[in-house]
Amino acid sequence: MIGKRVLGLFGVLSAVAGLGVASSAGAQPVVGVPHQWQMDFPPSYTPLMDKVASLHDLLLVIITVISVFVLFLLIYAMWRFHASRNPTATVTTHNTVLEIAWTIIPILILVVIAIPSFRLLYYGDKTTDAALTVxxxxxxWYWSYAYPDQGNFTVESRILSEADRVKMKPNQPRMLAVDEEMVIPKGANxxxxxxxxxxxxxxxxxxFGIKKTVIPGRLNEGWINVREExxxxxxxxxxxxxxxxxxxxxVRVVSQAEFDKWVEQKKKSAGLLPATDVASATPPANR
Ligand SMILES: [Cu+2]
Known part of the structure; x- marks a missing residue:
């Protein structure tokens, strides 16, 4: 689709622009943000979103063919059976072949839609082997992210005020920048x-193609695997x-090495690791 390609180009351009700003701050580029005049899906960054987009493309073809066909029938009926062209109306009430056709064909169309739709539902349901759980x-009104596989520390993520955003993260979008992002390694389930x-x-x-409604007292599962930092x-x-x-x-997606470093740092500040620097270590009592 041309629209998607153009938007994709915008995505690349803004990512490159973002890279320029971000590199000066020594951070990852701003990639997954909405753009001016965006009309299609956002560019896809996970295998799940790839499949969401391709199901959408299939459905778009099917509904376009159906809409054009119905429009053709309407216009043809208006032209062919106009009073001036067809003064005596037919008294036909049944046509067995036609009735079977207009029952069976929609069923087949729904089956064609249902098969990839259910496959996608199960694909997005859960990952088979996860590298880690968040x-x-x-x-x-904020989010918290716990890392049970990394010692179970928790990160709280709150929106930045406009003044703080300008000061701390000027290259990030207004109303979307937070103090602490959810951090994950790239290319991992x-x-x-x-x-x-x-x-x-x-x-x-x-x-990411993910939209999880989260409910008190319940656990809902999903998965992501983001390709790029x-x-x-x-x-x-x-x-x-x-x-x-x-x-x-x-969400900040980083390399595995950087993720490990971030985890160490978080564990240390959560008191899950012994302090390794000499200054803060407790001196031996009897010396
Ligand atoms: Cu909410």
């Missing part, structure tokens, strides 16, 4: 377990209260 919890602390929220990142953004997609629009979702 437990996402929606709160009024990440199991997402979602729940909520108070009301229902929706953990949604459009470019960068910052990706989404928004809470479940009306959750008066600050619903102020709990954006930001």
């Amino acid at each position: 437990k996402v919890t929606g709160h009024q 990440i199991r997402i377990i979602g729940t909520a602390a108070d009301s229902m929220h929706g953990w949604t990142v459009p470019g 960068g910052y990706y953004f989404g928004q809470c997609s479940q009306i959750c209260g008066n600050m619903h629009s102020y709990m954006p979702i930001a």
